[in-house]
Amino acid sequence: MGVLSISSENKENNRGFTFLEVICSLVLMGFIGLFISTFLLRGVESYIFVKENSETSQKVALALTRMNLELRPLTRIVSNSDTSLSYFNRESENGKTISYNSGTSSILLDSNVLMDGVDAFKILYKKDPDTDESNWVAGSDSIRELYEIETEITVSFNEISRTFRTSVYPIYSDKHYGAY
Numbered sequence: 001m002g003v004l005s006i007s008s009e010n011k012e013n014n015r016g017f018t019f020l021e022v023i024c025s026l027v028l029m030g031f032i033g034l035f036i037s038t039f040l041l042r043g044v045e046s047y048i049f050v051k052e053n054s055e056t057s058q059k060v061a062l063a064l065t066r067m068n069l070e071l072r073p074l075t076r077i078v079s080n081s082d083t084s085l086s087y088f089n090r091e092s093e094n095g096k097t098i099s100y101n102s103g104t105s106s107i108l109l110d111s112n113v114l115m116d117g118v119d120a121f122k123i124l125y126k127k128d129p130d131t132d133e134s135n136w137v138a139g140s141d142s143i144r145e146l147y148e149i150e151t152e153i154t155v156s157f158n159e160i161s162r163t164f165r166t167s168v169y170p171i172y173s174d175k176h177y178g179a180y
Contacts, residue, residue, distance in 0.1 A: 063115035
């Protein structure tokens with residue numbers, strides 16, 4: 001007989017896996033599963049991070065765009081502070097107010113929430129383009145002297161604080177080309 005022949009006695013003993021082979025296979029599969037789950041977890045965390053950042057950025061962009069649309073056609077400012085502005089524009093017969101409520105962390109347009117989850121909100125009123133401070137005052141300065149309204153919104157997401165700014169140039173200002 002040849003070297004490769006197997007006796008009938010050995011065939012009956014080789015029907016399955018030994019206990020040691022099963023344990024080694026399970027341990028090996030566990031390591032492979034741990035390795036794969038680590039990469040999957042990182043992918044899911046990255047997806048959630050990007051999704052939250054995108055949602056917050058969209059909320060800020062929407063709020064800043066709405067404020068720009070509201071403040072560009074200003075006709076009169078009734079009162080102003082660092083965190084609120086009461087005004088009239090050419091689209092509204094009734095006055096409007098943009099304000100920050102620190103208790104609810106929200107920016108309000110009249111009594112409607114324009115944006116929530118705001119850490120800080122600031123409004124600067126400028127007569128001069130070369131200044132970084134508010135130097136225009138309602139009541140003592142004309143609306144035509146108002147060069148720029150700068151708004152800042154600070155939000156935190158994923159433990160990172162970000163400040164977004166926009167500048168609004170009122171169309172009734174004498175300091176811009178094409179003013180009415």
